[in-house]
Amino acid sequence: MNSLIFLGTGGSAPTKNRGMPSVALNYNGNLMLFDCGEGTQRQMMRYKIHYGKVKYIFISHLHLDHFLGVFGLIQTLKLGGRTEPLEIFLPRGGIKLIEAIVKIPEFVKMVEFGEGEILKQNNFSITTFLLDHNIETYGFVFQSKNKIKFNEKKAKSLGMKGKMFTEIQKNGKIIINGKVVKLSDVAETKRGFKISYCPDTRPSKKTVKYCKESDILIHEAAFLEEDKDQAQDRKHSTAKEAAQIAKQSKSKQLMMLHLSPRYKSPENFEKEAKKVFKNSSVAEDGYIVKFA
Template identity: 40%
Template sequence: MLRVIFLGTAGSLPTTNRNTSAVMVNRDGELMLFDCGEGTQQQMMRAKTGMKALTSIFISHFHADHILGIPGLIQTMSFHGRTEPLKIYGPHHVHEFVQILSALGYYKLHFEIEGVDLEPGDIIKREGYSIQAIKTEHSVPSLGYALVEEKRTGKFNREKATELGVPPGPLFSRLHRGEAIEINGRTILPEEVVGQSRPGRKIVYSGDTRPCNAILETSRDADILIHDATLAKDQQEWAIESMHTTAEEAANLAKKANVRQLILTHISSRYSDDVTPLFEEAKAVFENVTVAEDMMEIEVPYQDRTEFKNKTNR
């Protein structure tokens, strides 16, 4: 299971229907937060994500709308008896940031928080997947992130295995794991009954950024690209000055990268009542585009399946 939950989709300021930046990824029950704007813990409660399984927070940069939700969230987790450690990753000075968090509010945490500074290109390896830090272009030091799963074993051809005299059961499993077996004096190799390895899934989160080559290259053939689309193209000059991206620019990048689905987020408050300008200009360039809404959930299938499942909770 790989699910993306949009807890906050506003740009810079919260609105009546959008919270500040926070995207949660649930991978087989492990929760990861990408940015944590003000009020994120309440959004987690509304989305019923839980907090106990949260292992990591990945900060794109230290603007307030991306980090102010962290102090309240860690205090609530401590109040609920959390003892498992939490890692907070981000650009330089995360360690100092964690020290400041620990000193806020006159409360004593019951679990350890570790701050981990990342450089562009750093890779955090975990079981079955990795998180890659990506150089982005914003008004302060900033990172994007890519969750990249390892390749999966190829499909097992049961009919072929049976034709070769392999009885169903443990020998099937051994072949699928890559072990050669012997049947009636004949060696049967895994490649005789197991297809080519299949890709895992890839999700890219840009954070706040101008369109940049590092995001483009990392996003190639991604299942989902979650990209800054703060403004429409009629605000191009302001997008350049504020170091954000227009919806059209995000769509052009998604098209060049051949991603499967583009999700626009970090939406300016000027589009609070109507995101049509953002959607239409992106749609004109890239077909499979969605403007994120708070509480929107997306199930990410493997590439040998074709349909994404979108769900919005209201």
């Protein structure tokens, strides 16, 4: 079973209940982190995520609350004798910033990225897009590959054999004895799982476009509508605005994070969001969502 684990759901400053931003995704044995705020390694221990197994770290932007945890994590891994590669993806200027503070061990590979597909593996990909914050900030879209299930009986009756199965998956159709056979004639396609992570941003059209039909939309909600002027000033979103993005993008589920430490309870965030988009909730540290 694959899982999404919320390690830190606070923003700007930690509170007793909320750590700094970080969301772990464990997909098919690939452990990755979206942001790595201060204390992330300790949150991983706390929620039983093996920090030694982390393969990829994606940093959304170079505000301290989103990447300060990288230093400690690298240091601990080094002390533990790590040799397997760890790839850290950062926005432009990130490598210089990290190198100024810590000597990068050999197992760490740092990659600076812009917009577009930044990682493609056999069964999933990671795409980035620009958010609307006060410095260069990116959202991430995790998409697992579609699963194709053949109706073997039907495929064989139409004359399919051997390499034709690979070919039809690649091209969407194939010609057998002069007749066109479409993939949909012989197979069912199960859409892959889509998770979008959008920290630190004003609501934006681009987010709606990139996060279209997400199974899980993780979107910041730093403020409530009553403090909307501050959300605008600091380039953050309100719970209502996060819910509007979920609705417009036709996502299935909204999980909010990065709540400002000034709010004592998440209840009003849920109330406000649910009025616009029913399947809204505030993520708490330690929340786990499992998916097939």
